[in-house]
Amino acid sequence: MADSPLVWWRRQGLRFRLTVVAAAVLALALAISASVLLTVLDRALIGTVDDSTRQQAQTVRVQADAGTLTSPIATHDGTIVQVIDERGRITDVTYGADRLVPLLDARARAEVLRDGQATFLDGRPYAISGPLRVVVISADHGRTVIAARPIGEIQTSLGTAGRILLIGTPMLIVLLAVASWLIIGRTLRPIAALRRGAAEITHTARSRRLPVPESRDEVHSLATTLNDMLARLEEAEQRQRALVSDAAHELRSPLASIRLQLEVALGHPEGQDWPETAEGVMEDAMRLSRLAEDLLALARLDERGGVPARSEPVDLDEVVRQTVDRYGEARLTVCDPVVVRGDALDLSRVLTNLVDNAVRHTSSKVEVALTADGVLTVTDDGPGIPAQDRERVFNRFTRLDSGRSRDEGGAGLGLAIVRETVRAHGGGVHLEDASPGLRAVVRLPVVR
Template sequence: MAVFGRMSLRARLTLAATAMAAVGLGIGGLLLLIALDRALLGALDETAQRQGQDIATLVESDRLPDPLPGFGAVVAQVLDCENRVVASTPGGDRLTPVVAGDDLAAVRAGEAIDLDGTRLGQPEPLRVVGVPAETAGESRLVIVAVSLEEQQRSVRFAMIGVVAGGLAVVTALGVLSWLVIVRALRPVDRLRGGAEEITGAGGGHRLPVPAGDDELSRLAMTLNDMLGRLDAASARQRAFVADAAHELRSPIAALRTELEVALAHPDAVDPHDTAREALVEVERMARLVDDLLVLAHLDNPRPVRRDELIDLGELAIEVAEGAGGGDRVAVRVDAGDDVYTRGHRDSLSRVLRNLVDNAVRHASSQVVVAASTGGGSVRVAVADDGAGVRAADRERIFERFTRLDDARDRDAGGSGLGLAIAREIVVAHGGAVVVEDAEPGARFVVTLPAAKATIGAPEAVF
């Protein structure tokens, strides 16, 4: 078994196919030889029976010659009821039957038995049958012994043919199996060679797809699809790391500048102003790091638990009260009744907070948050009266680190992660978020599955 395990796949498949063919041919050959042996014995017994019946006809017609005609038999004898030899062929014993005891009883019972030929001076064994006969009210038994030489010779020839033919067929099948398996596994070698050329650097390399529509070609296409997804994920990861590094450089550079100026001109700089400005940059970095951690958590493939019953109207009011619109922008909430969904409260609170903060940054005078339900879903719309979002940008703004041209300033435009985080959370809760035209301004609409505010409602997990 250890040797079999060290063989190549081609050798193991070829050996297995050849062994199965050899076993099948061996069983088939054995059954053929058994059937041939039985058929020849049956034919030989039938011939001996006919010869015995011919002699029995002579006995019954009281025309029994002495010696008996052989009719091709080695020995033929006629016995009386006391097992005495009445007549025999020239080669038989005229005093003693060719069979005696149990063998004679079996012959009288109609069975055919094998007899050692050396008892009659024959090199080959004999087949002995008996045929009953009646004459003058007295029973007789005709014993006929025929040679098994031709039967055994035929079986030996058949055995030689079966063995030789079986070896030839097994050898040919082994060679054919090897060629077929080598040809069938050739695409696997090409796939392996293509896989060796692919490195972690990406580059859009793909595995060669075998011709045809079989399992290997479908496997190659599936692997290529997987490689495409891995390349896309790798590209997103590299872009994400590059954008994160770029975003962190600005507050770090600003903080370093403030500290270097404070150290270089300690008399000209107010330490409190320096500390305050440094704290602002640190808070910017902290917010960015928090957003990055949230995105990393959302990228985790583990399922999100949706086990809290949440009133989105109440949640919208809480978020609006904490919004930093100040005197410039008023935040108004229009919350309907029974606007319930199931989800993670802190995550959905972050969604509304990000949308409201984004609306406040771009609004001219007011932001309206409306919560409603209908059609088996709940909706939360956050609208501002600002410049709005062009139709061409309504999908792009949900990409990570994306800022529109009028929001490039980091103090006003944020890190560019808020809307991306909002969409990731909403999608994880089985919902969707889109941008509409509010005329004027933009309206962000969050749609989530509705839930009933009943006691003991089942938890939904996905």
């Protein structure tokens, strides 16, 4: 089954379609322009003849009214003039004009006088080649002046102009089509370069970038945008690879511990304390479970692209009270009513991770405060974190030496989850010195 014209058109290349459209638009514009030009030229030339003929007729009328007409009537532009009396007889004519038959009969003269406009007349019955333009004017004593002028030269000129346009217009269209084909091809050359550059980028050449044209046009903007996208994709891939590598490294320790405990227990079952072994395996299993939950949380944050799971009003003060009530070591000092927009479960996880870190490192107390401007702080009186490490601890799988030496330490994902979640809610988080201890400060936009 043959494709429809629309389907065929859509399958053509952009260069071909642009060239055809440009040529078609030019052809239409030239056709309209030629038609308007010939029409205006025709009306202008005919109007000039009408004015000249009417002026000559007025001159003859004035002479007839004054009784100064000469026979034959003298004209200098080839105008044919007949003066007809009230009885329809021709009394005066120009040289060579018919003295017996008027150019217009009585009825035709009356119609032209009534309309006040010149009319066309075939000159062949009067031995005049070509058409005539005829004007009729009334004179005194019932006389009528008929003035006519041949317009064959005008029609010849218009025909010549039409033939020139008929030949020249297709040539202009072909010239423009060729020029458009070349210009569009040159314009699309950077896009072809982008296509070739994109085809050369593979999984083994991820760091390559697309060629950026020198011209500051739309193609330059497209190339820049695509390179930025490639940079973001490369960064995301590197982060994903780093996450997988770090996750595999973190999984090795509890899995190796579980395997070792089970191998020892199975190798010496008679002297093994099975409840103690089960507790050790359970502890490592819980570490694996917490790591899996953290990895799943980070994966969901990455999948959403920095957007919270839900966007609904959340009473942050209620979330803070419910979270702090689960910790005996934590004390709520300030809790002003605050409403933010986001996901209550994610915000609760943020506070839980911060309080867990504070309880793990505090010496005696943990203080939580929420002010009306959306600032949430969690303060402990532990050893704190050096200033040069306070930003680094927000990276994934980052643990300081003190945290690595503690069995109850996490995998270094808690603060990374906090920052990603807070950013998804349009806020920010940082650590500062509490003298003594450390203070985590979370700022969230408040719904007014």
